[in-house]
Amino acid sequence: MLNGIHIAFIGGGVMxxxxxNSLTRGSGVPGASITVAEPIAARRSQLAECYGVNVTASNxxxxxxxxxxxxxxxxxxxxxxxxxxxxxxxxxALIFSIAAGVPxxxxxxxxxxxxxxxxxxxxxxxxxxxxxxxxxxxxxxNETQREQARLILTSMGEEIFMEGEHYLDMxxxxxxxxxxYVFLFMEALIDAGVHxxxxxxxxxxxxxxxxxxxxxYALHSKRHVAELRNQVTSPAGTTxxxxxxxxxxxxxxxISRAVxxxxxxxxALGRIKKDD
Numbered sequence: 001m002l003n004g005i006h007i008a009f010i011g012g013g014v015m016x017x018x019x020x021n022s023l024t025r026g027s028g029v030p031g032a033s034i035t036v037a038e039p040i041a042a043r044r045s046q047l048a049e050c051y052g053v054n055v056t057a058s059n060x061x062x063x064x065x066x067x068x069x070x071x072x073x074x075x076x077x078x079x080x081x082x083x084x085x086x087x088x089x090x091x092x093a094l095i096f097s098i099a100a101g102v103p104x105x106x107x108x109x110x111x112x113x114x115x116x117x118x119x120x121x122x123x124x125x126x127x128x129x130x131x132x133x134x135x136x137x138x139x140x141x142n143e144t145q146r147e148q149a150r151l152i153l154t155s156m157g158e159e160i161f162m163e164g165e166h167y168l169d170m171x172x173x174x175x176x177x178x179x180x181y182v183f184l185f186m187e188a189l190i191d192a193g194v195h196x197x198x199x200x201x202x203x204x205x206x207x208x209x210x211x212x213x214x215x216x217y218a219l220h221s222k223r224h225v226a227e228l229r230n231q232v233t234s235p236a237g238t239t240x241x242x243x244x245x246x247x248x249x250x251x252x253x254x255i256s257r258a259v260x261x262x263x264x265x266x267x268a269l270g271r272i273k274k275d276d
Contacts, residue, residue, distance in 0.1 A: 011074075038057070067094065086110055101172065132157055132158045133156065134168060181259075190204050
């Protein structure tokens, strides 16, 4: 489905490289079929050497022959990048944006209302093929292009298609930002282990495997997570004492507020782009 199609990347940062890696090493897309536009010369050299892709400093040059254009840039760079692509990218080319908070309308206003556009919210574990991406698309995206989008996304992990674009902002707050919540929780647990008296290396090992094993166990059991929590909570036991402190400290409330804050920020970013 991706064979014979030239894919252009606007931006060769962390997530751009994650997709390049997934396509070239996981899906068998030849590096010669990919061009990455990246302003930093050292980064261009690194990507060309690692993946055998074509590189350029020019956004316009990268997309001239592209059937798929992946906008793997930061939201604040989107306006300038789109102006570079105006009148250059083919009208039938699939535009694939992973920029958080940038609505489809902002892209369509520059490239045209009939441009096929996919908007995606991936997350950090995509770098190792364990991510999950939520995506939507415009009516101009045909079935072949939908399958191409799925192939790109499944090369990085799992994918969920949603009809409404507003779900992308929700996904940004929950799964897109989610790894940071998990990492913070892991950091706090590791520090607690050190405070108890473990060496940092032992504490890290205990926490990493505990979280990894808990996730695998939850996936395997198919039971509600509340039921799993009850399984390890004995009356008047150590787990019950710990959970009491977490609940008394408002853990659920602060997590909910944090996710909501991320959601509101994503909405605000979208408004800024629209106003611009």
